[in-house]
Amino acid sequence: MSGAPKVRSLNVADPEARPVLVPGGNKARSVATAQKPTSKPLSKTEGGAEVAATEEKKKTSSPTADLPHFRSSLSASSALRRHEMLLPSNLSMNASCSSEASTDSFCSRASTGRIGRASLISKRRQSVPRTGKIVTKVDKNISDDAAMPPLDLVQGKRKCAWVTPNTEPCYACFHDEEWGVPVHDDKKLFELLVLSGALAELTWPVILSKRHMFREVFLDFDPVAVSKLNEKKIVVPGSTASSLLSEPKLRAIIENARQILKIVDEFGSFERYCWSFVNHKPIVSKFRYPRQVPVKTPKADVISKDLVRRGFRSVGPTIIYSFMQAAGLTNDHLISCFRFEGCIAAASSSMEAADEAKGKSDSKGEEKINTGQELMVGIDLELSRAVDELSIP
Structure with a gap:
């Protein structure tokens, strides 16, 4: 008698293991199958009785005893x-x-x-403050050009920006009393030319602190006396002069003194030669900011080339422009500095003094001419009288 056809469930494992693809081939069995003992087939009666007993036990033991039937019925x-x-x-x-x-x-x-989102985000974050810095820099430049920044008061007076309360007293005094004031003395001009040439090796505060040594070595900057100095004694190691400047600079100072004497013979004075380049009138720059003050100018380049042509040494455009600033050939004080107007007043007074001196010299010349003419007239009269007396009636 044939029973109902068995339906194989997809979720229930087969009673017998399937062949597995192993090195032994498809005939090989799993370990569990190999270890499982083979049992003899039961008879129909015995098998049916055992199955019924097991089903009754499952029903009484758990409420989900019919779950295998449910799964098998899927x-x-x-x-x-x-x-x-x-x-x-x-x-x-x-x-x-x-x-x-x-x-x-x-x-x-x-x-x-190699790559990361965090790095990209950090780059973006870094770009933001960079643009902010650029904007602030532009705003700062605009504000600087739009309005003049207030300068600090130094000893109750407004001075140039490079003179601060911490500036050395000798340099501050040089700024307040000498720098930018027109100079018309040959010895003074020669001194300022030497000190300006020393800027290639020293600074203004150091030079001014050793100014008494410069005057002692170079005989108060008398061109005639300096031109007669022995170069070998000046440049010898261990001397006072060698402690101030290098050997080429010392030799250049003595040579420049000799060339100044030639200029004096040609122009009458070194002062007249220097001031002829600016038409005997100082240049007023009217700078508002320190960054506007140049290192050299075309006028300084012209003077430098003429001095080199005449045989001067160590007279580059930068040195010559420093000389022009110190000697008052140009007024480079900032317009906010109290010395700006003072140097203009000093220049006008020096020009008036020069005009008065020129007027006096002209008047003296006219007097000489007049006296000469009077003498000539008197001589003519005496000659005419003598001729009349000697004349025969």
Whole structure:
């Protein structure tokens, strides 16, 4: 008698293990199957009695005893439908796993320094303050050009920006009393030319602190006396002069004194030669900011070339412009400095004094001419009288 056809469930394992693809081939069995002892087939009566006893025990032991029957009654279509329902969840899980894997790989690459989002964000953050710095810099330049910054009061007076309360007293005194004041004395001009040439090796505060040594070595800057100095004695190591400047500078000072004497013979004075380049009138620059003050100018270049042509040494355009500033040939005080107007007043007074001296010299010349003419007239009269007396009637 044939029973009902058995339906194989998809979720229940087969009673016998399937062949596995192992090095031994398809005939090889699993370890569990090999270890399981073979049992003799039961007879129909014995098998039926045992199955009925086991079913009764299962029903009495657990309420879900009929679960195997329920699972076995599932159709193939319901199993396929369940498989289709589980497929999207598996795909989403795989996607999430792949995204996590990609994130891990991305972070690992970032940790090695090859690529990383944090670096991009940091670059963006760094670009923002950089643009901010540029904007603030532009605003600062505009504000500087728009309005003049207030200068600090030094000893109750407004001075040039490079003179501060911490400036050395000798340099501050030089700024307040000498720098920019017109000079018309040959010895003084020669001294300022020497001190300006020393700027190639020293600074103004150092030069001014050793000014008494310069005057002692170079005989109060008398061109006639300096031109007669022995160069070998001046440049010998250990001398006072060698402690001030280098050997080429010392030799250049003596040579420049000799050339000044030639200029005096040609122009009458070194002062007349220097002031002829500016038409005997100082140049007023009217600078508002320190950055506007130049290092050299075309006028300084012209003077430098003429001095070099005459045989002067160490008289480059930068040195000559420093000489022009110190000697008052140009007024480079800032317009906010109290010495700006003072130097203009000193220049006007010196020009008036020069005009008065010129007027006196002209008047003396006219007097000489007049006296000469009177003498000539008197001589003519005496001659005419003598001729008349000697004349025969």
